[in-house]
Ligand SMILES: O=C(O)CCC(=O)C(=O)O
């Protein structure tokens with residue numbers, strides 16, 4: 001099988017092997033993003049349609065909400081932003097197609113201005129390593145035919161998408177400039193093609209450890225970032241010194257006030273650190289256990305369920321479950337199996353029984369040790385079993 005994924009596993013393994021000998025420099029002094037957590041946050045949600053209202057009050061209230069969210073969070077989401085769902089869908093479709101290209105070709109064929117990157121070339125330890133691949137293209141190059149080679153259907157969508165996103169960036173920059181007492185045009189001028197970049201990100205499934213980030217904690221060094229993401233979720237941000245997950249909202253785009261803007265804009269929490277974590281599959285496991293407990297079936301099924309084990313190795317997936325033979329057990333685990341199949345179905349190649357897991361590991365009367373075992377043994381394998389894509393536009 002031709003592999004489209006970059007050799008993340010190999011590079012990560014090398015880092016893990018070398019890192020005890022190399023002291024790990026601090027990562028921008030940002031707090032580690034490795035704490036697995038479940039807390040979610042609702043970012044302020046702003047309806048940009050109000051900016052076009054003919055009343056006097058609504059556009060003012062909307063601008064005020066944008067400025068408040070920028071100062072208090074450094075992040076907010078916008079709906080009615082003018083980028084049609086169809087355009088977003090087309091962009092994602094083309095993006096998926098591009099990333100499905102064999103790795104060697106992505107790395108060498110010069111597509112999108114030769115802007116293909118993966119992992120973290122400068123990482124000296126696993127903690128600094130980002131489990132992702134990306135294209136990062138200046139808007140001034142987006143319409144150049146030469147950037148696309150055989151990917152001609154990508155060009156049309158990229159041109160339309162980046163035009164729509166930069167128009168939105170100009171609107172937002174104008175509102176923020178207005179709030180600082182500048183004429184709108186001052187910041188609108190920075191949203192020119194030469195200062196804007198479009199990134200196409202992909203966060204492949206990560207089979208290694210829940211400690212790894214799709215994108216390590218960072219702040220954006222630009223003025224503004226506007227992010228379109230798929231429904232998988234994984235973006236986390238620092239709020240009041242705690243990492244919280246951002247719930248994906250398919251109708252919304254996420255706006256991030258970058259470092260440059262923060263030098264002139266009064267943001268309460270000086271930076272807006274954020275990171276991307278691969279899909280935290282163990283939430284699903286926990287939810288499933290909770291529903292089993294509620295159903296009263298727990299004691300009945302406990303002795304035989306060892307859970308579904310999904311193992312990724314390159315593009316192969318083995319889905320296994322152990323001995324669900326006792327009456328009622330199959331029914332009880334079916335919802336969970338179904339969810340797993342939905343998530344990994346397209347990649348699933350074979351079912352195998354795993355005889356080596358001891359059921360006792362999961363039958364402790366105290367659920368806490370059991371959860372610990374699940375987290376430390378199975379969930380790392382499950383974690384990241386769903387890949388994610390996003391496309392931020394950055395304005396410098
Ligand atoms: O993909 C995401 O959710 C965030 C991407 C990001 O932070 C970046 O590209 O700077």
Ligand SMILES: [Fe+2]
Pocket residue numbers: 218219220225274
């Ligand atoms: Fe970022």
